Amino acid sequence: MIACASPNGAPCDIKTNAAEIMRLIKSLPEAEIILFPRLALSSASCGDLFLQKALIIACENALKDILKTVGDKLVVLGLPVEYGKGNLLDLAAVLHSGKILRFVPLKNPKYPFSQDFPNSLNGIALSDEPFMFKGKRIFVGRLGDENSISLIPSDKPYLAGDDISVYDWLKNTSKNKVVALAQAGVAESGTDYCFGGICGVGENGRIKAYRRAFSKEDHCISQTDVDIDIPKSECFLDQKTPYLQGDKLQVLEDFIRIPAQALALRLKRIGSKNMVLGLSGGLDSTIALLIAAEARKILSLDKSSLHIYTLPAQGTGKKTLSNADMLCSALDIPLNTINISNAVKNHLRDIGHSGLEDAAFENAQARERTQILMDISNMVNGIMIGTGDMSELALGFTTYGGDHMSMYSVNSGLLKTMIRMAVWQLATNKKELSKALFSVLNTPISPELKSGVQHTEEILGPYILNDFFLYYVLKGFAPDEIISLAVPTFNGDYTKDILIKRLKFFYKRFFTNQFKRSCLPDGPRVWEYSLSPREGFKMPSDARANIFTDLLN
Numbered sequence: 001m002i003a004c005a006s007p008n009g010a011p012c013d014i015k016t017n018a019a020e021i022m023r024l025i026k027s028l029p030e031a032e033i034i035l036f037p038r039l040a041l042s043s044a045s046c047g048d049l050f051l052q053k054a055l056i057i058a059c060e061n062a063l064k065d066i067l068k069t070v071g072d073k074l075v076v077l078g079l080p081v082e083y084g085k086g087n088l089l090d091l092a093a094v095l096h097s098g099k100i101l102r103f104v105p106l107k108n109p110k111y112p113f114s115q116d117f118p119n120s121l122n123g124i125a126l127s128d129e130p131f132m133f134k135g136k137r138i139f140v141g142r143l144g145d146e147n148s149i150s151l152i153p154s155d156k157p158y159l160a161g162d163d164i165s166v167y168d169w170l171k172n173t174s175k176n177k178v179v180a181l182a183q184a185g186v187a188e189s190g191t192d193y194c195f196g197g198i199c200g201v202g203e204n205g206r207i208k209a210y211r212r213a214f215s216k217e218d219h220c221i222s223q224t225d226v227d228i229d230i231p232k233s234e235c236f237l238d239q240k241t242p243y244l245q246g247d248k249l250q251v252l253e254d255f256i257r258i259p260a261q262a263l264a265l266r267l268k269r270i271g272s273k274n275m276v277l278g279l280s281g282g283l284d285s286t287i288a289l290l291i292a293a294e295a296r297k298i299l300s301l302d303k304s305s306l307h308i309y310t311l312p313a314q315g316t317g318k319k320t321l322s323n324a325d326m327l328c329s330a331l332d333i334p335l336n337t338i339n340i341s342n343a344v345k346n347h348l349r350d351i352g353h354s355g356l357e358d359a360a361f362e363n364a365q366a367r368e369r370t371q372i373l374m375d376i377s378n379m380v381n382g383i384m385i386g387t388g389d390m391s392e393l394a395l396g397f398t399t400y401g402g403d404h405m406s407m408y409s410v411n412s413g414l415l416k417t418m419i420r421m422a423v424w425q426l427a428t429n430k431k432e433l434s435k436a437l438f439s440v441l442n443t444p445i446s447p448e449l450k451s452g453v454q455h456t457e458e459i460l461g462p463y464i465l466n467d468f469f470l471y472y473v474l475k476g477f478a479p480d481e482i483i484s485l486a487v488p489t490f491n492g493d494y495t496k497d498i499l500i501k502r503l504k505f506f507y508k509r510f511f512t513n514q515f516k517r518s519c520l521p522d523g524p525r526v527w528e529y530s531l532s533p534r535e536g537f538k539m540p541s542d543a544r545a546n547i548f549t550d551l552l553n
Contacts, residue, residue, distance in 0.1 A: 002149070002180045003031035004209065005219035006197030009187035010269065011043040012055060017187055018062035021077065022069045024219060031221055032134065033074045035151045037184040037197075038106060039090065041066075041079035044155035045189035051112055056082045063093065063100075070095045074133050076140055078106070078153045080113075083121060087114045091126070092140050092153050100124050102131065104140040106153070146176040154183040158196030158213050160254035160527050161246030166198050167210060167230055174202030185218075186265060192535040194262040194524040214261050239489045240464060241417055243471045243527060255422040255526060256287065259410040260294035262524035266408050267299060267383060274382030276307045278373050279335065280316075280448070281323030284411055286440045287419050288387040290426065291410045293331055307380055309336045311372060313344055313365045315448040323443060326436035340368045362449035366402030374407070383407045386521055391416040393520070393531050394470045395460055395506070396513020397447075404516055409523030413530055415470070416445070416463040460509075461502045465494070469506045474529040474537055479503060479551040504549050511545035 005024045009017035021036060028034060038044055041059050049055055059079045066077065075095040081103065083089050090108035094101045102125040105117040120126050130137045130144055137148040144150045150173075156162075166181070173179050178201065185197020196213025201222040209220035210228045233249040244251065267273065275292045279285045289308065296305055310324045328335035344364050353360055370384075377384040386406025388398050390413060398404040411419070420441065427437035445456040445463070457463060468489070472482045486499045494502075518533050518541050530536030 001031050001222050002033045002035065002178070002201050002209075003028045003219055003221040004035045004180050004182040004199035004201060004211070006037055006182060006185035006199055006211070007040065007187060007218055008185075009043065011045045011187070011189045012049050014042060014055070014058035014062050017041055017043065018066060020187075020218075022066055025066070025069045025073065025075060028073075028219065028221065031073060033149070033151070033180070034076070035153060035180050035182040035199075036075070036077045037182045037187075038078040038092070038153040038155040039080060040077055040153070040182075040184070040187065043187045043189070044078075044184055045191070045193075046080075048112070050080050050088055053082075056080060056088075067095060067098050067100070070098065072097060074138070076104075076151050076153060078155075081121065083114070083118060087116075088112050089114060089117065089121075089126075091121075092151075094131075094140060096133075102127060104128050106141045143173055143179065144177060149178040150180070152179065152181045154181060155188075155195075156183055157188075157193035157525065158183075158198070158254075158258065159525065160258060161251040162196060162198065163213050163254075164230065164232055164247040164250050167200065167207065170200045170202040170210075171205055171207055175205040178203045180222075190262040190265040190269075190524060191522045192525060192530065192532045194258045194265075194526075196261075214257070240468060241421075243415060243467065243529075244418070244421070245527075249425075252422050252425040255414060255418050256291055256294055256426075258526050259291045259413070259524055260298060263291060263295040263385070263408060263410055264298040266522070267295065270383070272381055272383055273299070273301050273305050274307060274377075274380045275305060275385055276373050276377045276380065276382050277309070277385045278369050278387070279308050279310050279324045279327065280387075281310070281320030281325075281327070281440065282443065282448075283416070283419050283423060283440060283445060284387040284389050284392075286323070286327060286437070287414070287423055288385055288410050289327060289331070289333075290423075292385055293333070303333055306333050307336070307376060307382060308333055309338055309373065309376070311338050311340050311369045313340045313368070313449075315362075315365070315450045315454065317446070317448055319439075319443050320446075320448060323436065323440050326439060327433075330433050330436045338372060340365065340372065344368050357450045362447070363399045363402055365449050366399035370402050370405055377407060385410055386523065387411055389414050389416055389419060390531060391463055391467055391470070393517055394513075395466060395509045396516050397456065397460060397509075398516060400516055404520075406521050409521045412520060412523030412532070413526035415467045417467045418527075420463075461505060465490070465499070465502050466506055469503055470510075471529070473506075473510065479507070479548050483552070500552050504552050507545040507548045511539075511543055511548075514539055514543065515541035 007020035081089045090106045090113045092104040139150045180201045183198045184195045188195040199211040199220045201209040206227040208222040211220040236244040373384045384407040386409035389411040446454045
């Protein structure tokens with residue numbers, strides 16, 4: 001029997017990680033093989049901490065303790081190992097009967113791991129070649145040939161739809177062999193990713209064990225007489241939204257589930273139970289509230305953990321205030337109101353502002369809200385949740401030092417189109433939220449920072465276009481290639497001239513606002529791409545867009 005496990009722990013907490021690994025080994029007496037994730041002993045999220053000698057020594061010492069617990073099982077465990085001077089290796093240690101049978105190198109392009117491997121390490125073979133165990137050929141870190149057992153330790157983060165796509169991958173790759181997978185989970189960091197800890201065993205095209213993402217169980221174990229099946233829905237097909245891929249219901253659920261799990265992990269790690277959120281009654285703050293409410297459930301916190309504020313000012317409309325009130329009523333959460341109009345007036349007067357509704361007038365409101373929410377977070381020992389989304393970050397439609405900043409940014413991995421679809425899905429399936437959510441969906445997107453009507457899409461262009469452009473820009477498509485895709489896709493909606501005009505506008509804003517993305521708060525990646533300055537799309541803040549816009553002349 002094969003067990004795949006994703007133990008609890010934390011990045012660089014070697015003692016806790018090792019204790020969890022040993023606990024799992026002891027708690028699975030029926031398992032002949034136990035597979036752990038890649039770099040499970042240290043976690044895979046340590047970054048430059050891998051260069052710290054103390055971490056490597058702690059892993060070496062912990063491995064000695066783990067060896068005492070393996071008995072006659074075959075245990076595959078990922079860890080960093082130093083070779084020579086300054087060479088760091090990403091290895092899977094194969095353990096049996098109190099010994100290290102071999103080290104298996106796992107190619108890791110992430111700095112600081114070396115891509116060159118010796119043939120042995122301290123007298124122990126270092127090879128990715130198959131070996132025999134109880135009459136079966138065992139491959140570690142790669143898929144083997146027919147009638148073999150392939151053990152795949154993984155550090156892949158969880159992205160929207162992975163619960164089903166990984167299941168399908170496991171089923172397809174195991175058609176003539178046994179394939180076992182152990183993905184990294186809650187022992188990892190939530191700085192830029194969320195890790196689900198999917199584990200599974202496939203044999204001859206049948207799933208013998210499967211631990212879905214974020215399950216309360218920390219392992220699964222293969223069974224001979226089962227074939228586990230998981231429900232599926234239709235897949236996305238609309239070319240206008242190419243970033244929406246995979247099983248539709250699973251993906252839309254994950255747009256809320258991933259940020260909620262990541263937020264819950266952050267609260268748990270910092271020892272806080274309180275979330276502070278500014279609720280405008282628009283799309284972004286609405287989904288942030290839904291995410292916060294889900295995180296509360298994950299952690300089994302009472303409703304007093306949610307500190308929700310509406311902060312009306314000069315430009316705030318009655319419709320959004322009504323939306324905010326309906327949402328909190330539907331969720332049975334108290335809504336607090338702090339009118340910031342006088343505070344903004346006093347601030348503008350103090351700095352000698354003219355009184356015109358200019359950029360300073362608008363940004364002062366956003367910065368005042370951020371200041372208040374962060375100060376309240378300090379008062380309640382909580383965390384201020386950011387509401388800005390990925391589309392706004394791409395276009396720079398966020399106030400630097402205002403809504404641009406937070407203590408954890410739950411929407412930073414979500415495009416505006418994704419948010420709209422996720423909210424619509426909930427509106428059609430949650431009767432208690434339906435009225436409030438449909439009201440939000442029917443409210444024009446607006447920053448509400450000026451008197452009168454402000455429609456964001458009249459300023460920036462339709463989000464359906466901007467999100468389409470962003471997807472293909474991040475994929476590396478040239479401007480003319482993007483237009484050649486956009487023209488037939490949006491035929492009947494927008495002319496070629498309008499598409500060219502809008503793409504030029506997109507490039508200019510995308511380039512000139514990189515400085516805002518160079519200092520973003522932590523927030524989880526949800527789909528294929530991210531704008532995080534740490535793990536996502538990177539570029540200089542002073543790069544110019546000329547070569548791109550010139551191709552559209």
